[in-house]
Amino acid sequence: MATEVTNGVDHNGAENKTVTFTAVKPQLFVEASKANDAVSFYKSAFGAEEVNRVTCSKRKADQEVPLLLSAEIKLGDTSIIVSDVSDDSNASVKTVSSGLVFCLETDDVEAAVEKAVKAGAVADGEISEGEGTCCGGRVGKVTDPYGVVWAICTPTAKKCANVEA
């Protein structure tokens, strides 16, 4: 029985390993390249504070504005990540119809993905070294039975490996 689950009724055979999430951050994808405007709007409308920004250099000659890979804003005590939709094949937005992904940060991505899948989530591809997602480290994505996409990843990296056009 997973020790972090306080209600033991609904295990459905999920594995025993304890998985700890150190942060949960909703990630909003907006039409490229409006993420910068969106961050400005959230500052103006809700008093959000920007705490972290990762911009990638343009990847194709016809992209005039660098993509905002992620801007982390704080609203109260909550972190929200705002990102441009990217045509990067690694980007989690490829599987996002809702424009939202929940990023779950953990040091043990494999165990967390395995546990989620055993509970009924569907893994979306292999765990990989992420770029173009909320996180720069290892990332695995699962879609839950209710259509929500969860990006399970190591804690947010601050750097982006720029790829010039």
Added chain:
Amino acid sequence: MATEVTNGVDHNGAENKTVTFTAVKPQLFVEASKANDAVSFYKSAFGAEEVNRVTCSKRKADQEVPLLLSAEIKLGDTSIIVSDVSDDSNASVKTVSSGLVFCLETDDVEAAVEKAVKAGAVADGEISEGEGTCCGGRVGKVTDPYGVVWAICTPTAKKCANVEA
């Protein structure tokens, strides 16, 4: 200049009043009446802990299962609200295509809505005494220029005024 905005570049005429948000909670809407299953899944898959639940009695004779108006779960330090989609005309889901609303809790709903609208959000109806939303108190909804719905409300009420069929 709003004191909570640290970057003064992007005010766009938003009013001066300081608005403080005491909590920010993503609210996921799932097909009725699967919210209870979803909560069980999040416990099993991610070790979520349920901290609060508001169930309404059935409202129509053909609804066999009471709606789960809101179940608040904690994942790490983050609260997420899971709700059945309701056919209640007051329910915020009427305006939700994405299945997600961000609930912003504040003691001054009017000022927060006004500030958001001045910054470019579109108000969705009047501020009302909410039921069928994330919150049981006063609630005003706005849609931002990027399609995200924000429910600005007084802090979560624990009770639901049941309406029998």
